[in-house]
Amino acid sequence: xxxxxxxxxxxxxxxxxxxxxxxxxxxxxxxxxxxxxxxxxxxxxxxxxxxxxxxxxxxxxxxxxxxxxxxxxxxxxxxxxxxxxxxxxxxxxxxxxxxxxxxxxxxxxxxxxxxxxxxxxxxxxxxxxxxxxxxxxxxxxxxxxxxxxxxxxxxxxxxxxxxxxxxxxxxxxxxxxxxxxxxxxxxxxxxxxxxxxxxxxxxxxxxxxxxxxxxxxxxxxxxxxxxxxxxxxxxxxxxxxxxxxxxxxxxxxxxxxxxxxxxxxxxxxxxxxxxxxxxxxxxxxxxxxxxxxxxxxxxxxxxxxxxxxxxxxxxxxxxxxxxxxxxxxxxxxxxxxxxxxxxxxxxxxxxxxxxxxxxxxxxxxxxxxxxxxxxxxxxxxxxxxxxxxxxxxxxxx
Numbered sequence: 001x002x003x004x005x006x007x008x009x010x011x012x013x014x015x016x017x018x019x020x021x022x023x024x025x026x027x028x029x030x031x032x033x034x035x036x037x038x039x040x041x042x043x044x045x046x047x048x049x050x051x052x053x054x055x056x057x058x059x060x061x062x063x064x065x066x067x068x069x070x071x072x073x074x075x076x077x078x079x080x081x082x083x084x085x086x087x088x089x090x091x092x093x094x095x096x097x098x099x100x101x102x103x104x105x106x107x108x109x110x111x112x113x114x115x116x117x118x119x120x121x122x123x124x125x126x127x128x129x130x131x132x133x134x135x136x137x138x139x140x141x142x143x144x145x146x147x148x149x150x151x152x153x154x155x156x157x158x159x160x161x162x163x164x165x166x167x168x169x170x171x172x173x174x175x176x177x178x179x180x181x182x183x184x185x186x187x188x189x190x191x192x193x194x195x196x197x198x199x200x201x202x203x204x205x206x207x208x209x210x211x212x213x214x215x216x217x218x219x220x221x222x223x224x225x226x227x228x229x230x231x232x233x234x235x236x237x238x239x240x241x242x243x244x245x246x247x248x249x250x251x252x253x254x255x256x257x258x259x260x261x262x263x264x265x266x267x268x269x270x271x272x273x274x275x276x277x278x279x280x281x282x283x284x285x286x287x288x289x290x291x292x293x294x295x296x297x298x299x300x301x302x303x304x305x306x307x308x309x310x311x312x313x314x315x316x317x318x319x320x321x322x323x324x325x326x327x328x329x330x331x332x333x334x335x336x337x338x339x340x341x342x343x344x345x346x347x348x349x350x351x352x353x354x355x356x357x358x359x360x361x362x363x364x365x366x367x368x369x370x371x372x373x374x375x376x377x378x379x380x381x382x383x384x385x386x387x388x389x390x391x392x393x394x395x396x397x
Contacts (some may be wrong), residue, residue, distance in 0.1 A: 099123070099187040099397045101280065103202075105368055106287030107361035108193050109297045110379040113146055115287070116191040117154050118386050123187050123393065126155040128177060130192030130201065133330050135161050135168060138317050141310045142332035144301070164317065164325040169257075171208075174200030193360075195367050202279045206272040209264035219256045232259065240268035248363075253326055283396045285389055286368050287379040295358055302354045305332060306346070315340045331356045 102119065104112045116127050129135065133143035137160040146156065157180055162168045178201060181188055190198065199205075222228045232255050237244025239262055247254045261269040289297070314336035318328070328337050335353045338344035344352075368374060375392055377385050 099125075099393070101181060101282045102187065102189045102393060103198060103282050103284045104189060104191045104287070105195065105198070105284065105364075105371075105374070106379065107289070107294060107364045108144075108357065109294060109301055109361065110287040110289050111382060111385070112191050112193075112287060113144070113150075114382065115385060115389060116189045117146070117150055119189055119389060119393070120154040120187075122386075122390060125187035125189050126157060126184055128180065128188050128190050129156065129158040130173070130177070130190050130194055130197040132173075132192075132194040132197060133327055133333075134159055134192065135173075136164050136327045137162070138313070138320070139164070139327050139333065141305050141308050141313050142330070142336065144305075164321040164327045167211075170194075170196045170200040171205040173197045174204055177201040178204075193364060195364070202282065204278065208261050208269065208272050212260060212264055215260050215263055216256060219259055223252060223256075229255070232256070235259065240270055242270040243268060246270075250329075252329060283393060284371065284374045285392065286371075286374045286376050287385070288365075288376055289379045293380070294361060298357045298361060299354050302332070302350060302357060305353075306336075306350055310336050311339055311346075331360055 102125070104116050104119075106112055119125060120127055131143060133139055134145045135158060136143075139145070145159065151159070158173075158177065161176075174197070177190075177197075190201070192198070219232065223232055225231075229249060229252065233244065233247075233249045236247065236255055236258050240258060243258045247258060249255075258269040261267070261272065265272075310332060314328075314333055317333075318337060318340060321328075323337060323341075327333055332353050335344065335349035335356075339346055339349045377388050377392075379385055
């Protein structure tokens with residue numbers, strides 16, 4: 001090995017510290033000028049950076065919710081405060097605007113309106129209606145519209161927005177509901193019973209052909225003939241079996257619209273439906289109740305409606321709007337209008353309203369069972385239902 005190689009090897013071994021040397025290095029007394037060097041180096045930092053660091057050191061840590069004084073919980077609504085467990089951090093609603101729309105569904109009579117109001121109080125939300133009858137002004141008793149004091153306690157939207165003689169369809173509802181949600185900066189809770197409106201909001205509706213008054217006049221003339229409605233529904237079932245199964249025989253407006261779209265566009269209305277791949281993200285909560293108990297609730301509800309003045313309300317509405325207006329064909333108002341005109345006895349009208357209401361609840365359950373990503377809650381115990389809904393919203397948000 002030459003002299004250069006020997007010197008290089010010696011230098012490499014000397015520069016590599018041994019374990020003992022590393023341990024000794026930790027015990028070395030700091031140089032007396034070490035603190036002075038640190039201060040000199042710190043003076044080289046930007047002044048703004050130093051001021052910000054000093055201010056952060058002086059700040060006191062913010063109290064956590066679970067460490068706050070128990071009396072502070074009174075600032076929350078009682079419905080939410082009772083579900084906050086001590087020692088557990090509750091931050092699901094720290095940013096309410098980020099909460100996905102909450103959709104409450106289920107058969108009529110299961111307590112959706114009550115749950116919507118309690119949830120709105122608990123999370124500081126607002127309620128948006130998706131019932132096709134409650135959008136009409138004056139149709140209050142037969143549609144089970146929330147009372148005035150309930151609507152004052154919590155903000156309600158899309159109630160009483162059109163008159164009975166005005167046209168308002170699902171496509172228009174979907175557009176209005178989306179615009180409304182974009183303007184609200186609080187959690188929104190959708191509640192109602194017209195799932196076609198809900199579908200229009202979630203997925204939108206395709207750009208189908210518009211109205212054609214000439215075609216509608218012809219269809220209505222056929223409907224007025226003997227067994228005309230049955231003929232139109234058979235025609236619809238032949239050209240569009242899927243819509244024929246979904247649209248009830250008595251739903252004159254939807255039957256006319258489906259035939260109108262086929263006559264103008266040459267395609268069945270079911271082929272225009274948009275799939276769920278474009279659906280807005282949401283939290284879907286459906287309520288269920290035992291069939292026998294639900295029927296009892298619905299029967300008592302119908303009795304209460306007629307006892308609360310449904311006939312008087314319908315009589316006043318018939319004096320203001322034509323009898324052919326769309327709301328007069330809905331459950332309860334159709335039977336009440338027949339009683340007002342002397343075409344049906346009161347007992348018969350009540351029995352028919354109960355039958356149609358139970359059939360409507362059954363159709364709602366059928367629709368919900370085919371819906372995806374639905375969280376089902378038992379509506380037999382309202383307090384437990386509310387607690388489960390709050391937990392679900394916390395997890396899904």
